[in-house]
Amino acid sequence: MMKQWMVGAGVLGLCAALGCGDSGTATGAESSSTQAEQTTTGVPGTTTGEPGTTEEPTGAPTTSVSASGTSSGGSTGEPETTAVTATTGPGCEAPLVECGGACVDTQIDAAHCGGCDAPCDVGQLCDAGSCVLDCPEGQVACGDVCVDTQMDPAHCGGCDMPCLDTELCSAGVCALDCDPGLEACMGACVDTQTDNANCGGCDMPCAQCQQCSTGTCEPLAAGPAPGMITGNLAPCANSSGPYSIAKIDGAVKYTWTVPNGSMVTAGQDTEAVTIKFGANNGKVCVTYNDGCTDSLPSCIDVTLGGAAPGSQTFSYTGAAQEFVLPVCVSQVTVELSGAQGGGARCCDNSVQDDGGKGGYVKATLTGNPGDKWGVYVGGKGVTESVGGWNGGGPGAQYGAGGGGASDVRVGGATLMNRSLVAGGGGGGNCGCPDHGVGGAGGGLSGDPGISNQGWLAPGGGTQNAGGAAGSPPGQAGSLGVGGGPANYHVAGGGGGYYGGGGAYAAGAGGGSSYYGNAMNASTVKGTRAGNGEIKFTW
Template identity: 40%
Template structure:
């Protein structure tokens, strides 16, 4: 996330006062405290400001008046018989996104004055909309803009006829249907003409020294939008957007039909000397500065950084001292640089896919910031898993399903950026392994078939596993766990296990009651005969399916023929388990 570069140049709004024998000499006034943002990709800001101006009110000085929306006054100090006036008319209203050059005029002149005389000051306003700028700006209409107000000083009264110096305001301008609407420039003996796109697309004409002018309202050179003595013209019902004329000695004409209003003319009384007229120089509201003779104190900066320096984050106190005749005055203002630029954070990828129970392996995302060398990284999750933490999600085990992981990078100023990705956890397959057909064997017993596992394409592992059988002679004595493992098409694995006990039985093979065992017929269509020749005693038999389902069991006498009837059972493989006092025997029966 990036921010807009902000550069400010400070000015002074209201400076020295008139001559006063009891006043502080000299006087210095600093600008207001100001906050700026860091420059893009930087941890500082280049700031320009105007050195505070100081005056010695005991011997001379100046005073600047800005727009207030009301009449202002200044009294000529004792002993002052001439003043220098620097007046600026206001810029016209403008809604152009690209070009706002309808600037107000400037007049510089010296005027003879009488000490103690009250001078009335009117500072023009730049409008923002269709209401004319204060002090003579003409109204606009519909989507247009109004004209800027004139700036003037009046001596001997407050009527328009009492004006001694007038700086013309500019006509309203803007933007219509992809075309620039140019307000006429304010100032000079004849104000600038308004137009749209090119001067040949005429709008309101500028005011002169003797009259206002005509403008466009449906037709060219239409007197219905003319201004007058001290005020700009205002379009009404002209169609399209209407733009007001600037105020002035004589105001500029307004214009409809989406064409700029004319600029107002400037004026100086015949008694004025050293007159300079400049057209179209003032942006924003007008202003006026009155200067009278007197020495200027020496201004020195004693704390802070020079204008144009790179100011660090935080507040820098700027202190200045003005000295004159061994007397000093100081002022200070603060320049605060704020870091509002967020760090950037980039996640490694869009999706991580793992199996159930597997910790996620993902490094912390990369993050950079204009000020903080290593922004802090935190994470939180939504979806199948709800968790949060610092740095990386590596080694976190997520729930089955989709979880969205949000990484948040924060700098030392609290600015944040984030990125996200998904973690998909696939479920492990459900795996089942049946129990052995018997729960124990002698260590010399024959191998028995492994129990059935599902799904059927898994693998067996464990001590004593030999092919598809468990061999007690390989396993030895003890309890043994046989594991059945299955891996699905997503690479996820499930497993189940069962156990069997192998005993070191007391009898040996030469006393095995089943050593001369004979089973026939096998395969059979249902009846199987089991003969244990040369042996005596009692034994037990069990018949199960290969997946462990019980079929039948009973006791029988060794040395006698045992008949097992499976006629009612379906064709297939069956397990016959014979258990004697000191031995066991497993036989596969095949019914067909």
């Protein structure tokens, strides 16, 4: 109450000095009030009413205050007191409040933000009773900075919504930060000019067997050529050999091409083939297909080699010999002649040339350059002695040995390795008088011996058995060997595939020839006099 009294006394003193009218404004030395007069009892904090109570004013103050600060009314003689007149000031309607004699909105007023005399800093405005940054149009305040949430990577789409280090903010959305020329598609930076899954734009895939070129899907171009072909660059004409490339990942088929006259005999459609060459030079090439297109080819130039035409003739030596197929020769023509049977001695010591002549065989054999074949050239039978080398049967007095066979052996040295055989002729038989003539070597069968005096003549060899024996003690022929024995007046059979039979007092049988499954084969009986011979031609 003391504070209220002191405020009232100050107001009354001001009115006494200036003068106030009925409205509370100064009019002169005096003032009046419609409010009932209020005096003090001389006891601070009390009124003329009940002790210890205060009557609240019901209107404007009524006490006049002189210019000297004393009341213009009477006094009780108690210590000096002052009557105070209070005023409400300007009227402010909510939400406005009075600040410094003015009505203000503390929710938006930058000088009184949130309360009177609470000014915002320079560059700030009052928003909802708080000082915030005054950001330019298009930006918002995030903390103590103004940002554009449409492009700020730390506040993308709103405050405190950062993008990853590899992303940028575009239109309020985080997206990959792609290098120039690349576009972010499905979480990756791609070149839409060349990317098959995003050709010309995101999520625009090319079809299978197409590729993206300048933003357009086009048919796939041919793939790169495979690696170098491995194989002989100078093979022999008419030879075969392997050729290959390294396997290609993703290849589903390989295609090989060869020179005219050559052919792929094994492995076509794979990375490794066998090629049979003819007689023409050219290119060996290969491509592969990946399920869509063929690759570019890989090629090598092939120059065929070959031996110059030639021949080799083997004569009788009494021992096995060897023929080696020349370089680039895989096929030869072979001509074989068996040996003639020996001539018989007569009682006057003359010797007749009455042994059967050897047979002839011609055929084609094939092999590989460098192959080694056994060569056995038959010898002519000896008068009153042994048979010719390579199967001729023996003779004795007045008789003669059979001629040896000529043969070629492939893959071994036994009789079972013989591929071609020309039969030898049977030995002659003379004495007193002339007793007979030897049979010719085959033909597929040798000729039988000839008897001039009625003795049993022996048979010639065949494809299945030796020639039958003639008059005793003559012997039958066998596989490869003519019959004997070396007894008085016996002539020996010719050697052959199967030998001819031997006989007493008669000419012996000739051996058979053989060509098995050889190509271009033929045989003629009784064409060779003397020792045998074998000739190879290519």
